[in-house]
Amino acid sequence: MDIKQTMDVRTLCLGALMGSEATGYEIRKMFEDGTFSHFQIASLGSIYPALTKLTQDGMVTFVEREQENRPDKKVYQLTSEGRRTFLRTLLQTRPGEDRYRSDILFMLTFAEELPVELTEALIDEFAARHEMTQIQIDPENPEKDNCPLAHGRDENGAPSPGCRFVAGLGQAMCEATLDFIRRNKDGLIEELRTRKDKKT
Amino acid sequence: MDIKQTMDVRTLCLGALMGSEATGYEIRKMFEDGTFSHFQIASLGSIYPALTKLTQDGMVTFVEREQENRPDKKVYQLTSEGRRTFLRTLLQTRPGEDRYRSDILFMLTFAEELPVELTEALIDEFAARHEMTQIQIDPENPEKDNCPLAHGRDENGAPSPGCRFVAGLGQAMCEATLDFIRRNKDGLIEELRTRKDKKT
DNA sequence: GTTAGACTATATCAGTTCGATATATGTAGA
DNA sequence: TCTACATATATCGAACTGATATAGTCTAAC
Structure with missing residues (x-):
């Protein structure tokens, strides 16, 4: 086996x-x-x-x-x-490693080589996508209406404990991401600007 | 083009x-x-x-x-x-969507169908892996020694602003994940146990 | 002392998966 | 009227993973 x-x-x-x-x-x-x-x-x-x-x-x-x-x-x-x-x-099954793949984060790694406006746009895009995800995840509230989306709900339509746990975790990750951006975006942009000024 | x-x-x-x-x-x-x-x-x-x-x-x-x-x-x-x-x-490049893929979270979605011990083991494994990642990420402290790992450091060996931002974000995500587990694991396990008791 | 396992290092390849495309039809909005 | 988008299935080339092969070294255990 x-x-x-x-x-x-x-x-x-x-x-x-x-x-x-x-x-x-x-x-x-x-x-x-x-x-x-x-x-x-x-x-x-x-x-x-x-x-x-x-x-x-x-x-x-x-x-x-x-x-x-x-x-x-x-x-x-x-x-x-x-x-x-x-x-x-x-x-x-021995569960495989988690794999997270983000083109935006890869690009941001090279922020110093990029126009500051692009860096800012990338961060905003990243935040916007995570806000979207956060809304999509919520197992309680959304289910806009039509969603057939199946799975993990009992007779009363309540999501299963496992699903709620995983969804909660997803939301916590999104929140942490958005929070980090709120706290650090301006600092980064400023630092990049001063560095560029110094060079010229 | x-x-x-x-x-x-x-x-x-x-x-x-x-x-x-x-x-x-x-x-x-x-x-x-x-x-x-x-x-x-x-x-x-x-x-x-x-x-x-x-x-x-x-x-x-x-x-x-x-x-x-x-x-x-x-x-x-x-x-x-x-x-x-x-x-x-x-x-x-229009950066592609972020994609996160986790076998463990997928499995946890079916927690109700699993032995509670397995669920608990999966959560612990998940936490352990994130703790590892958190250590690996840190751009300041680690670089154990030998690491040739290149990239994103200036003449003084300090990581670039972009790298620090991305690394910080990664750490924030790990922290949020670990924190969520700390706050919710026991509750989930307990709920699963009571549900199983009810059934029998 | 020798043997198993881990690390450095490159290379190849089968199998899996993605992303794009094709086909068919309907609805909504410009 | 035309475009864009949604429902729905299907196929296929291109890209990528994961495993394997090769080959040498180092180290820790037995």
């Missing part, structure tokens, strides 16, 4: 279907805007092949659903085999 | 060489443990081909350096063309 080293897209799809049935498109939304958006990623180009493979392996089944004024859907659902496999995977 | 949407490994390598000459192995270390470790990733499997390509394109040159008691190195260095290209890329 081999122990997985990281979560592949197949496993992520099984997890996404734990909460409710969904189409490939909806699964992507869970990773793009929904429940998993701030800590996992999966693109359509990997989700669709994964669902095909999972169907072949008997982990999921799908029902083709015709829609008025919309293209047809394939609504996927976990089989009991799929559910068992997913839970077994959770138990047997 | 096409506007890049994300930083590819070639660009990352140019950035890594902005601070000083380095071998492929050392560049990887910058992304693994060093300056860039908490917000960018690049593996050897992509770094070496990137350096080969950059050499062909005249962006970098290398000197083969024989070593006593060690395999030979190729020490890479930016050309002025490479330097110019990198700075132009910074100006012309």
Whole structure:
């Protein structure tokens, strides 16, 4: 029995279907805007092949659903085999390292070589994106309305403890980021300006 | 002139060489443990081909350096063309979205389905990893000694303002994460236990 | 003393994943 | 009317990861 080293897209799809049935498109939304958006990623180009493979392996089944004024859907659902496999995977997987990747922070590393206006714009963009994320994350309030977003809610629609914990953590990280920027942006900009003045 | 949407490994390598000459192995270390470790990733499997390509394109040159008691190195260095290209890329690139990926948080999302001991172990592991990261990040104190880690330091060895800002942000994020865990772990574990009791 | 594991160093490659694109249809706004 | 955007699936080249191979050294354990 081999122990997985990281979560592949197949496993992520099984997890996404734990909460409710969904189409490939909806699964992507869970990773793009929904429940998993701030800590996992999966693109359509990997989700669709994964669902095909999972169907072949008997982990999921799908029902083709015709829609008025919309293209047809394939609504996927976990089989009991799929559910068992997913839970077994959770138990047997040594979770991979966290990986955070930020082009903006990489660029800011070279702030001294950049026009000060660009640096400022980058920081503002960074803050704006984190504000957006913070709003998206909140498991209580948002669910704007339509969201099918599935997963992690009990009969009453309340999010599960695990989900609340993870969402809270995400919000705390966003808050810390925004707070840091509030406290340090002006200082950095000023320092960069004085350095540039000295040089000329 | 096409506007890049994300930083590819070639660009990352140019950035890594902005601070000083380095071998492929050392560049990887910058992304693994060093300056860039908490917000960018690049593996050897992509770094070496990137350096080969950059050499062909005249962006970098290398000197083969024989070593006593060690395999030979190729020490890479930016050309002025490479330097110019990198700075132009910074100006012309629309930075890609931040992407954070965490297997542990994904797993914790399903805490209710997991043995409580596993949940607790996952949280502890998560905390431990962030403590490690926090130590690695600090640009002032650590630099244990040997670190060639290059980049972002002036003549006196002081880190550049941009680097200090980014490092500080990284530390703030780690701190917020650890703080959140300190404040919420026990509550979660307790809630999970009571839920399990109710079920049986 | 020798052996296993870790570190330095480069290189390659299969498999996975991303990002872009194609196709089809509908709605909303300019 | 035209553009942009949303729903929905599917495919594919390009990029990247992770594992593996090679090769030599150093150190700590046994």
